[in-house]
Amino acid sequence: MSNIQAEEIEIGVDDGHGLAPLTPGKRTPFIQSIGRFIPENEFNRAVAAYLVKELKRCGFKVVETAPGDQDHSLESRVKRANDAKVDLFISIHYNAVDGKFDGPGKDPEGFSAHIDPSGGQSEVFAKIALKHLAKGTVQKNRGVVKQQLYVTANTKMPAVLFELGFMDNNREALLMIDKSFQQECAQEIAMAVCEFYKVPYVSDAKPQIIKPPASLVKLGTAKMLREVPVYASAEFGTQTGSKLQKGDVRHIYSIDQGWYQLFSGEFIPSNYGKNFDFDPVLPKKTEPPEDTSQPMEEHKANLRRVVVDGKRIGSFGDEENLERNVLQALRSNFKKIEVEDV
Template identity: 55%
Template sequence: MTKLIAIDDGHGSETPGKRSDVIPELGRQVKENEFNKEFAKYLEIELKRCGFRTIQLAPTDYDTPLRARTDLANRAKADLLINGHFNAITGKFATSKAEGFSAHVHSKTGQAAKFANIALKNLSGGTPQKNRGLVQQNLHMTRESHMPAVLFEFGFMDNLREARLMLNVAFQKECAQEVAKAVCEYYGVSYVPESKPVAKYAPKPVHSAAAPKREESVQILTGGLNADSVKIIAEFFIAKKWWGQLQFEAPGNPRMLSGGLDPKMKTEYEAWLNERN
C-alpha cells in the first residue's frame, strides 16, 4: 500500500510569541505560521505528485493542541510524520546570533534519525544556510507519535536574513521540495519533478469573408494634412469597414499604397480622394 505521510504545520496563527522581530521593509512581524502553513501546503503537493498519500494534522490557522495532532496521526496509522517550524532564541534581531536549519528527533538512532539525516543532506543543497545537524530533543510531536517523526526548523525568526525568507515563496517551495526528495529517497521511490507548463495551442482568428484581410487593406501616408482631414479619412475607412493605417510623411498630398487591394476598393478610394481634393 502507498505510504501515508502525516504533515504538521507547527503553530497556529495566533500562538503567543511565535513570530519574528519587526522586519524593517515590511514594518511588521511575520508569524511563524505564515511560513509553516505554506511549507505544509507545498510539501503535500510535492508528495502527492510522487505518489504518496498525505494527511494534514492541523489544516486550519487554529492552534490545534499537540495531543490532537499526534492522536490523529496515530489513528490514521501514518508511516512518517513531518513537522515544519521556524526557530527563535531571543526573539530580537539585535541580540540573536543564531542561524541555520536543523532536524529534531526523539532518538538519534532508529528510522526517524535515518530519514532526518537524508533530509539534512538535501536541505544543505538549497539556499545557503548553516546546517545545525541532527538534534535529540524531548518533544511531544516526536515522542508521542507511533511512527518515525521529525521536526524541522528551517531557520531563525530572530535572524533578519532568515526571517526575510519566511514569506519568500521560492524558499517555501524549496524547503518542501528538499524534504519531499528525502521522503522519496528514504522509501526508495523516484522523485517526480514538477512538469513545466505546456503552451496551449491558440488557433489563428478566422476572418469573415466580407471583411478584407489586414494585408489587403489600404495604407495611407499623410503629409500636410491637418487633424480634421486625418479624421475624415479615418471615418471613411470605418464606414467602409476597411483596415487603415495612417503614417506621416514629408509635406505633400495624401497618397494610397495599394497593398494588394482589389481593383474595386482601389477605384472607390481614389474616386473619393479626388472628390475631396
C-alpha cells in the same frame, strides 16, 4: 523498503502552531523593511501546503494533522497521526532564541532536524533530509538534534520536526515570506521522503529553459565537488530534476550573483564555493602587432625585359603583362625572342 510503492505509504504533514489564536512568541520581531511581524505559521502552513502537493504528485497518501489556520493542540496533532497509522510524521517549524535582532554575526542561524533521543529510522530520515536541505539556499546546517519534544516522543512512527531557519535572524526572517524559499524547502523534504522509501521523485512540469545566445564567450569551467542540482533559471524553486555528479566538469558562460550558467541554458548555484571549483579562462595578453614592413628594395617588383630580334619592347613586373607581350611578338615575323631579368 526497496519493493514498496509510493501509494502504499501515508505521510503525516504537520504545520507547527497556528494563526488564530496566535501562539505567544511564535512570530518574528518587528521588521522595519516590510513594516510588520511575520507569524511563524505564515511560513509553516505555506511549506506544508507545498509539501502536501509534492508528496501527492510523487504518489504518496497524505494526512494533514493540523488542518486550517487554528492553533491545534499537540495532543490532537499526535492523535490524528497515530489514529491514521501514518508511516512517517513530518512537522514544519521555524526556530527562535531571544526574539530580537542582534545584528549580522550575532543572531542564530540555520536549519536543523529534531528527533526523539531513541534515534532509529527517525534519525535515518533526518540525515537524508538535511543532506537535501543543505543543497539549497545558503544556511548553516545545524544537524540532527535529539531531544524530548511532545510530537516526536508520542507519535508511533518515525517522526522529524524541522526547524528551517530562525525568526530572530533578519536575513532568515525575510526568507519566511519568500515563495521560492518556501517551495524549495518543501521540494527538498519531498526528495528526502522519496529517497528514504526508495521511490522516484516526480518533479513538477519542467520549468522553461532559455538557451543563451551562441555569441556568449566561455568564462571558465566548473568541477563539481559534490552532487549539484540543475536549475532552469537563476532562482531556487526551478530545479529541473537533473543533477551533476561529483567530478563532473561543465563550461560556464555567464555568472550572476552566485549562479553559473551552462551552455545549454541551465544554472547551477555555487553555494559560496561549496558546490564546485571554478577555473576562469585567463584573458589573452595583448601583443603588439607584428612589424611586417621590409626595406623598400625588397618590395621592388622583379622586372623582366622582353627583347625581340635585339629590340627591347618593354619591361614587365607581372606575369600577365609579360605573357601578353610575348604572345604579341609570336604573331609577328621574328627571328629571336629573349626574356631577361632587369
